[in-house]
Amino acid sequence: MSGGPPYKSNSFPPMEDEATCITSLASLQQGKAGPKTLNAYLIVLQGSNVGEMYKIDGSELFIGRSVGVNIRLNDEGISRRHARIINEGGQLFIEDLMSANGTLVNGEAVRRQPLQDGDKILLGSTTILKFTYHDNLEESFQQKMYEAALRDGLTKAFNKKYFLDRIETEFSFAQRHQSSLSLVMFDIDFFKKVNDGFGHLAGDAALVGVSQVSHTMLRNEDVFARYGGEEFGIICRGTPAANAAILADRLRAAVEATVFDWQGARMPITISCGVAGMPETAPTSSVELISFADEALYESKRSGRNRVTLRER
Secondary structure, eight states: OOSSOSSOOOOOOOOOOOOOOOOOHHHHHHHHOOOOOOEEEEEEEESTTTTOEEEOOSSEEEEESSTTSSEEOOOTTOOTTOEEEEEETTEEEEEEOSOSSOEEETTEEESEEEOOTTOEEEETTTEEEEEEEEOHHHHHHHHHHHHHHHBOTTTOSBOHHHHHHHHHHHHHHHHHHTOOEEEEEEEETTHHHHHHHHOHHHHHHHHHHHHHHHHHHOOTTOEEEEEETTEEEEEEETOOHHHHHHHHHHHHHHHHHSOEEETTEEEOOOEEEEEEEETTSOOSSHHHHHHHHHHHHHHHHHTTSSSEEEOOO
């Protein structure tokens, strides 16, 4: 028995002697990295839009809860035109616009103040923004972190936690201002049959497809979320219940008309919807509003599915 290794070693050609080149990290950075372009941003640390990042462009940017502002925040205590960011010769300032509850920077009430990287801005009673500078790579990373925290990984709809946070905020806002707020809850009909007949991957594809159809039907201010399993919710701010029911029926018809194929076989996908709104109903909490819409949804299912039921009181 040979004392050599029980395998055949690979043969490599002899290497010529070469001088080792030592390169400093600084020289690598200078040679490969061009100058960074830093952009100014506001990141929502606390409030209904938590995690969102807004790039500051142009000479001025308005913040508030009215439709025409650049950054719209519907949180407690924020005025319609609450504050603005001004660019003067490259220096950014924040200016309070005579808001009802003031603008605080790092805990101090301000009328007009230059912004420094890392400043924390309190608007109203609940919203905190962070002023910072990012390059494009950092911006991309921040956006991905935001998406991962608030979005459902499969459908890319908002997740249940975000949905519950937003409906609580929207409910309080609608109560305080006596404005309309409607909720559409819907789920996929006979979803278990889809999973059993076509497989769970096909079921996932159906969820993604329904989500994609839904996104095409909604306004920017609507909040579309996966509530759980095959159930989804749409928060419709400032929308009477009758109008939300029209939206729900358009969505129902669009899903029914969409061809959902899986490996050459067509999956028959339809949805059932329930709609509830305020002030048409009188929920005492956001949880009760969800319950009202869910009850209407299950009435649609009991009545034969692929339909919309509106709770009227």
